[in-house]
Amino acid sequence: MAQKPSIAKGTRDFGPEEVNKRNYIISTIKSHFETFGFMPIETPSFENSETLMGKYGDEGDRLIFKILNSGDYLSKVDDALYTKKDASALTSRISEKALRYDLTVPFARYVVMHQNEIDLPFKRYQVQPVWRADRPQKGRFREFYQCDADVVGSTSLWQEVEFIQLYDTVFSSLGVEGVTIKLNNRKILSGIAEVIGAKDKLIDFTVALDKLDKIGEDGVKKEMLEKGITEMAIEKVQPLFSFTGSNGSKLESLKTMLSTSDEGLKGVEELSFILTAIDALGLKTSNLELDVTLARGLNYYTGAIIEVAAPERVKIGSIGGGGRYDDLTGIFGLKNVSGVGISFGLDRIYLVLDELGLFPPSVTTTTEVLFLNFGQNEALYGLKAVKALRESGIKAELYPDDTKMKKQMNYANKRGIPFVVLAGESEMDKNTFTLKNMNSGTQDEVDITALIESLRA
């Protein structure tokens, strides 16, 4: 009984064209990672559960795909636990492995486990799939690729400067001009919370502030009030709601607002350093913008927070993000190692390139010439030429079956193969080939040298 084929929720198949396009993006990103001095590593697709659990908050734990133990996993569960139906307690007994949730935590584990083999500061890049048991949505899947570059073992702000340059280089190279690299700093957000006397509500405060462009000033204020932030406190940060002007003037106004917070001022100083450096170095096509509402991934970022927005005409939002996290490896017992890194959102970059028509035509590679098959002797004659063409770097193939010519021509046509070679008895007698241009319909009878020459052009 045949079953209806299906694929798991939130996963996708990729056809030849999609794979070629995705590979184009990935290889562009990788080549720039390398010119910036990053080195590749790979980690397993699944880790021991304890490596991942508890690193992404309660919400994160829920979204981690757990792998059921092999064998009779229920035999290890005592009746009391089983009857209690406590999912989280039961999970730890029947599942000891879990699928990779991101590339950062496995990287931290890698650094700690291999600390004697690597030289700090260590710059690594990693392009691998990750899995999340999330509910799928537009541009969000349960299996997707992350393209990460991180540096560990240096607190220097020059790293942040380098990462901004890297973003600019990659997007310019892909032809995506006019992206906006948004920059913020956790210390500034902390400072603001401190100044308004809501230090304990930092997360609530920033999560609400982050939604400013989405739900507007009134919506943000409403959410803040709901979370128990006082009206007086909100009053104090009123300037944040209409924060415009140059990066310089924004910094000035932050400096005033945060004058009583040492941490906040430190954040201003760090931002100022980065902005000055980028100003001096220049960017190819990107814009750099100080954005105090930027607060993603706040759970672990401790300094810089970076996010890249697609050009305005493409309504797709964020296409990359990153930041600084002090003590990245502390959870695995290696103290005082700071990390900073960025990530490229492959799927969304794909959508941007597709929408703007930025994939080079050469990305979709097809066979350049198809030899029609007229029988055993003709096939062998053709295959000798195919071999010669391949040695000249031309993508060539022979139609495998001796079927009707109409069928073979049709196949070439549908695959978009630009040239077809007809070589039957009469050509074999003369040691020639009939080369047909499928676009114009014209054809010429040529010898092997001329065949290679005309296909090479």
Next chain:
RNA sequence: GUGGUUGUAGCUCAGCUGGUUAGAGCGCUGGAUUGUGGUUCCAGAGGUCGCCGGUUCGAACCCGGUCUUCCACCCCA
């Protein structure tokens, strides 16, 4: 995890207040056309109406559950 939405041929979709053999376009296969594809013409194949149950004389259509799709929230790339 919460709320909503979608599912009919390989694909995109019609299908009336519940009524007999569920349709179209595209695609596919064969032929017109035995060494010439795209265009045209002719013929043909292809459907447990997502799945399970219920209501009814009768269900693609109504009801419940479930899976899936897409959207919003939460969160996030």
